[in-house]
Amino acid sequence: MEHLFKPTPIQKKFFTPIVIILSAIAINGLVFLLGRFVFGIGAVTNLNDQFPWGIWIGIDVAAGVALAAGGFTTAALGHIMHKDKYEVIIRPALLTAMLGYTFVAMSVMIDLGRYHYIWHPLVMWNGTSVLFEVGICVMIYLTVLYIEFLPIVTERFIGRVNLPGFLAKFNNTVDKLLRVLDRALDKTMFIFIISGVVLSCLHQSSLGTLMVIAGEKMHPLWQTPILPLLFLLSAICVGFPMVIFESLISSKSFGLKPELDVLEGLGRMVGPMLLIYLTAKMVDVVIRETYVHLMTINTESIMFTIEVMIGIVIPLRMFFSRKISKTPEGLFWASAFVIFGVLLNRVNNFIIAYTPPYAESSYFPSFGEISVTLGFIALEILLFRFLVMIFPVVSTPQKVAFKTKYAVKGLFR
Amino acid sequence: MNKSRRNFLKTSAFMGASIAGVASTKPVKGAPKNILSDDRMGVLVDTTVCIGCRKCEWACKSAHDMPTDPIEKYDDRSVFDKRRRPDAHALTVVNEFENQNGKFPIDVKVQCMHCDHPACLSACIVGAFSKEENGTVLWNGDKCIGCRYCMVACPFQIPAFEFDKAWSPDIKKCDFCFDRTKKGMLPACVEICPMEVLTYGKRSELIRAAKEKIRLYPERYVDHILGEHEVGGTSWMYLSSKDFAQLDFPKLGKNAAPGVTEAIQHGIFAYFIPPIAIYALLGGVMWLNKNRKHEEHGGDE
Ligand code: SF4
Ligand code: SF4
Ligand code: SF4
Numbered sequence: 001m002e003h004l005f006k007p008t009p010i011q012k013k014f015f016t017p018i019v020i021i022l023s024a025i026a027i028n029g030l031v032f033l034l035g036r037f038v039f040g041i042g043a044v045t046n047l048n049d050q051f052p053w054g055i056w057i058g059i060d061v062a063a064g065v066a067l068a069a070g071g072f073t074t075a076a077l078g079h080i081m082h083k084d085k086y087e088v089i090i091r092p093a094l095l096t097a098m099l100g101y102t103f104v105a106m107s108v109m110i111d112l113g114r115y116h117y118i119w120h121p122l123v124m125w126n127g128t129s130v131l132f133e134v135g136i137c138v139m140i141y142l143t144v145l146y147i148e149f150l151p152i153v154t155e156r157f158i159g160r161v162n163l164p165g166f167l168a169k170f171n172n173t174v175d176k177l178l179r180v181l182d183r184a185l186d187k188t189m190f191i192f193i194i195s196g197v198v199l200s201c202l203h204q205s206s207l208g209t210l211m212v213i214a215g216e217k218m219h220p221l222w223q224t225p226i227l228p229l230l231f232l233l234s235a236i237c238v239g240f241p242m243v244i245f246e247s248l249i250s251s252k253s254f255g256l257k258p259e260l261d262v263l264e265g266l267g268r269m270v271g272p273m274l275l276i277y278l279t280a281k282m283v284d285v286v287i288r289e290t291y292v293h294l295m296t297i298n299t300e301s302i303m304f305t306i307e308v309m310i311g312i313v314i315p316l317r318m319f320f321s322r323k324i325s326k327t328p329e330g331l332f333w334a335s336a337f338v339i340f341g342v343l344l345n346r347v348n349n350f351i352i353a354y355t356p357p358y359a360e361s362s363y364f365p366s367f368g369e370i371s372v373t374l375g376f377i378a379l380e381i382l383l384f385r386f387l388v389m390i391f392p393v394v395s396t397p398q399k400v401a402f403k404t405k406y407a408v409k410g411l412f413r
Numbered sequence: 414m415n416k417s418r419r420n421f422l423k424t425s426a427f428m429g430a431s432i433a434g435v436a437s438t439k440p441v442k443g444a445p446k447n448i449l450s451d452d453r454m455g456v457l458v459d460t461t462v463c464i465g466c467r468k469c470e471w472a473c474k475s476a477h478d479m480p481t482d483p484i485e486k487y488d489d490r491s492v493f494d495k496r497r498r499p500d501a502h503a504l505t506v507v508n509e510f511e512n513q514n515g516k517f518p519i520d521v522k523v524q525c526m527h528c529d530h531p532a533c534l535s536a537c538i539v540g541a542f543s544k545e546e547n548g549t550v551l552w553n554g555d556k557c558i559g560c561r562y563c564m565v566a567c568p569f570q571i572p573a574f575e576f577d578k579a580w581s582p583d584i585k586k587c588d589f590c591f592d593r594t595k596k597g598m599l600p601a602c603v604e605i606c607p608m609e610v611l612t613y614g615k616r617s618e619l620i621r622a623a624k625e626k627i628r629l630y631p632e633r634y635v636d637h638i639l640g641e642h643e644v645g646g647t648s649w650m651y652l653s654s655k656d657f658a659q660l661d662f663p664k665l666g667k668n669a670a671p672g673v674t675e676a677i678q679h680g681i682f683a684y685f686i687p688p689i690a691i692y693a694l695l696g697g698v699m700w701l702n703k704n705r706k707h708e709e710h711g712g713d714e
Contacts, residue, residue, distance in 0.1 A: 015672075040577055049570075053561060113559020113575075117557070120538075121539055127444060128536075129538050130536070130678060131537075131562045132538045135538055194692055194699065197691075198695065202688060212674045212677065213671055215670055216665065217568070217570075228681070250580065354565070358661070399530055
């Protein structure tokens with residue numbers, strides 16, 4: 001049978017029991033966030049002079065950037081390698097990345113003591129600062145992501161502009177403008193797509209360089225000059241699993257049939273990537289002889305072992321198994337392990353490994369910090385659901401197959 | 414070559430050039446003031462004569478208009494029960510350590526070391542720190558965005574943050590009494606110290622003096638000037654009768670703290686060649702693949 005898959009806004013009820021629970025989590029987070037702005041960072045978090053960074057940086061920012069890697073990996077696959085088969089996943093991955101990075105920026109904002117100076121890095125440059133480089137790259141990349149999303153907006157409204165009230169007489173003008181914009185974007189999009197991939201490679205790796213300057217304060221299991229390479233490799237590893245994971249969840253929640261064929265194809269590429277990542281990590285541990293730290297049992301050695309075994313070795317085995325990586329369940333769990341592994345890696349690097357010399361007790365996030373982090377995640381999911389109902393992002397099989405300019409070509413199953 | 418493809422190449426080249434343009438202005442605009450003058454000043458702290466009177470703590474607060482108890486209150490020695498660290502309310506603190514084989518306990522004043530290659534300066538996202546001509550490492554509140562990366566970077570764990578302030582919290586650390594030294598005055602702690610624990614002078618001369626002391630009184634001092642070589646050298650230096658690790662100093666190597674990071678940074682960003690190379694490579698791959706598709710589809714696009 002011939003199907004034409006075409007991204008369309010999804011027509012479903014917005015509110016479901018899960019959505020209501022998510023909303024409650026989001027509101028709880030916002031309440032604590034308000035507390036942060038009224039009473040200061042110290043009032044809501046467990047941060048102090050010894051532990052200046054907590055989960056808002058370790059999870060919301062560092063892990064957030066890593067888990068939004070689906071955006072640049074699928075862009076590279078679909079647009080640069082031109083694998084048409086994967087075009088269906090590009091838009092959802094793009095939306096995830098766009099939302100992900102938006103929340104990364106918001107998390108930075110709330111963590112900054114002097115958030116009103118957030119624009120300073122734009123005009124005050126410090127070339128030796130890794131954080132400066134990460135900040136600028138993330139800012140530009142976020143802009144690029146919004147530009148990459150624009151064609152979806154124009155597609156939604158071209159020929160359908162319907163302004164309310166007296167504005168209606170501008171309908172034609174707006175429509176024309178949209179068409180001009182659409183054509184301009186069509187011609188120049190490749191610039192943004194390539195820039196997006198380059199910028200991603202840059203800041204994904206530099207995020208690893210961030211902690212190098214902490215020197216002795218960071219546990220040797222993680223403190224290595226090849227941290228940028230490890231961060232880049234792990235970001236590339238987690239890109240596709242993130243897409244698989246999301247696509248399985250959202251097809252379930254919207255009652256669509258998952259694109260198993262496509263997801264399987266993605267899954268086949270994850271195994272080799274994980275293998276490269278694992279090799280780099282192990283070679284590093286052997287060359288710097290840090291495996292001695294694994295002989296004693298403490299928080300660091302346990303966390304490192306979990307990260308490597310559950311986050312890399314097990315999913316590696318799963319993705320290489322023909323049988324497991326052909327079923328949706330197998331794909332789902334293998335992807336979930338990779339995501340868990342990379343998330344844990346970022347937490348380990350930014351929080352567990354950081355052992356400052358004069359700490360009286362170790363850091364554990366406060367209820368407020370956890371609330372805000374969970375609240376942001378909930379908000380992100382809600383926004384995703386909201387946006388796919390407005391914009392043509394998720395591909396659904398079309399009953400009547402007209403070949404239009406926006407149809408996704410080459411999708412015959 | 415059709416028109417769109419020529420366009421593609423032209424625009425790619427333009428993008429590359431503009432990125433390179435941005436890059437070439439970077440070192441100029443991007444360098445915060447970082448002077449390593451041969452005449453930079455420093456302080457030599459001789460912990461063997463410190464009596465732990467904590468007058469330096471009081472003087473420091475008064476000189477920086479920070480709220481403080483009256484000076485008499487500083488005689489209270491019970492504060493030594495706890496190890497303290499400089500924080501947002503005290504830029505310097507004195508800690509006391511037991512001394513098994515000596516008569517008196519050992520007291521150690523702690524503050525920013527004013528590194529010669531400061532990690533805080535290298536790390537700060539907006540270049541809010543500067544290394545001044547006289548050796549001072551200074552924080553600039555007009556630039557700081559409160560990201561606290563300097564706190565992560567500092568090998569001595571010195572910068573403190575006003576966690577209790579909701580609006581525009583500061584990074585607090587010793588400023589080597591920059592406003593006083595500018596006018597030819599001594600740093601407040603140096604001026605008040607009754608035991609002449611603290612010697613203010615040219616760093617190179619202080620090192621010579623310290624070496625002389627160690628040579629003359631080998632039974633009094635361990636043969637180690639803390640800060641002479643640590644993390645590439647610091648303006649404040651210490652003499653002691655004990656191994657510094659026992660006095661709560663972190664064990665640090667001789668390499669400047671920002672060294673590795675800056676090497677990596679400069680490797681990745683060497684004249685922006687690597688990023689532009691990736692850009693060109695990806696552009697090439699994209700173009701080839703597009704071409705291939707064109708031929709397969711008979712150019713129906
Ligand atoms: S001791 Fe820390 S805060 Fe002071 S100059 Fe050195 S790196 Fe900066
Ligand atoms: S907290 Fe301020 S001084 Fe410290 S690194 Fe951030 S911007 Fe620079
Ligand atoms: S004023 Fe001098 S003697 Fe008194 S505690 Fe400070 S350094 Fe020691």
